[in-house]
Amino acid sequence: MKALISLALAGLSCMAAAADGRTQSAQEANATDVERYEYATNLDIARVIHTDDIPDDVCEVVPIHMVYEDSHGERHTLEYSVMGRGCGGF
Template sequence: MKYVIFAALSMFSVMASANTDTSAQPVDVQQYSYNQKLDVAKVISIDAADSDLCEPVAASMVYLDSQGVEHELHYSRLSETCSTHG
């Protein structure tokens, strides 16, 4: 009986932790273009794909604007390999 209760509680815990917070505002995701004016007050994170070649890779930046609204920006940049072949 203990195992049944433990299993039920464990399953409830997993389901509860998988539930997303519906009160959080969705992040505004946009594709960057060179003529776009950005309002970046604080950069939260920057991620880029790895590549062994010096080539353009997909990247993204999560940032807050001057109003405190979170945005995610997708863009292309040269891989880190390019900076090591200088």
């Protein structure tokens, strides 16, 4: 279930990032400001600003960061897990 949610977040964030030409590196975000996604996390995502690329050379679960604005215009950085794309069969 968590993998499905992670994939949905990744797909949604990629579409929104492609629609918005502006990006900000998640590495610029202060590490203490990073929120970690968990199954029960209540998300308020109004606009995705940037997502890290999913690595093509890794076949394991890796952390990804998404920078987004909530419905009040506040910027957040969310860390969540996705499966790397380097597994050959995927």
